[in-house]
Amino acid sequence: MNQEFSFIILTFNEEVHLPRLLASIKDLQANTFILDSGSTDGTLNIAKTYGVEVKNHAFINHPKQWDFALKNFNIKTPWTIGLDADQLVTPELFNQLQKFRHTDFEGINGIYFNRKNYFQGSWIRYGGYYPIYLLKMFRTGIGYSDLNENMDHRFIVPGKTVIWTKGHLVEENLKENNIDFWFKKHEKYSDLIAEEEIERTKKLRFQTLKPNIWGNPDEKKAWLKRLWWKLPLGLRPYLYYGYRMVVQFGILDNKTARKFHYLQGLWFRKLIDRKILALRKQNE
Structure with a gap:
């Protein structure tokens, strides 16, 4: 059994994803733990099989x-890897993990993986x-x-x-192949x-990380989020979408990926801003 690291996975009705993920990490022979939130499909049977x-x-x-998972599983290895059920480990990443020895990482507390995101079969390469x-x-x-954080999750x-x-x-x-x-x-x-965002304006939430445009990937994201919160509601979705499509070359993606940029970069952001305005009116 792998003595270097263990996996934790979150699931909810993931029978379409879980076999793919577990197959990609099986030969690492690492202890694997699943925190499920009431699956009614074949997820638990798949977990039992593995x-x-x-x-x-x-x-x-x-x-x-994730907080519950980290506090309630008895992880005995020196390192932990947290994955979502719709992710999988590529052979190249598998090889790096297979060679991993905790003694080679003295003084290091965390490792960032490089993610490739797909939407309806298309790699989102730009934007x-x-x-x-x-x-x-x-x-x-x-x-x-x-x-x-209330929606985005990150480990610190x-x-x-x-x-x-x-x-x-x-x-x-793969569930997103159904656009509904x-x-x-x-x-x-x-x-x-x-x-x-309403709770942040009321000082009920604060950024855990110190925003730093020159810091690690999460510190940089914290800096960008702080900037985002200062932009005018209703206008900022268009600013972001334009930046994403032009400056970050989203226009070079294929048709499906461009649809993703529109939905996630503009439609979704406009929806959030409308809901923030509605909540503000309720609180007046």
């Missing part, structure tokens, strides 16, 4: 779900979507979930981190983000 330990916990949001580095691997007991570690630019974590939600699923999911996400 000999995965499963716990159940009611879902509130991703940051709280700021590649490369994107996600902190997915961290020292057990040191990495934690950022509870100051104090101290030094490194970025693995080679190899990829591929993310493709995408809309329903983002309707829920827009509620969470709108509530979060």
Whole structure:
């Protein structure tokens, strides 16, 4: 059994994704733990087939779900890797993990993986979507979930981190091939983000990370988020979409990827701003 790291995976009705992910990491022979939030499909049977330990916990949001997972699984390895069910490990990343020895990373508390995001079969290559580095691997007991977020989830570690630019974590939600699923999911996400922004204006939420445009990928994102919150509601979705399509070359993506940029970069942002304005009126 792998003595270097263990996997934690979050699931909810992931029978279409889970076999793909578990197959990509199986030969690493690492302990794998699943936190499920009430799946009614074949997810739990698949986990049983792979000999995965499963716990159940009611879902509130991703940051709280990850917080529960990190605190309630008995991880005995020095490092932990947190994955979403719609992700998979490419052979190149597999090879890096297979060679991983914790003794080679003294003084390092976290490792960023390079993500490739797909939408309806198309790689989102431009528009700021590649490369994107996600902190997915961290020292057990040191990495934690950022509870100051209401929708986006991220792991945080104090101290030094490194970025693995080679190899990829591929993310493709096959359920989104049904566009109605995408809309329903983002309707829920827009509620969470709108509530979060209202709470930030009331000083009920704060940024856990210190914003730094020259810092690690998450510190840079925190800086960009702080800038985003200062932009005018209603205008900022158009500014962002234009920046994404022109400056970040989203226009060079194929038709499907350009549809994603429109939906995620403009439609979704406009929806959030409308909901923020509605919440403000309710609070007057």
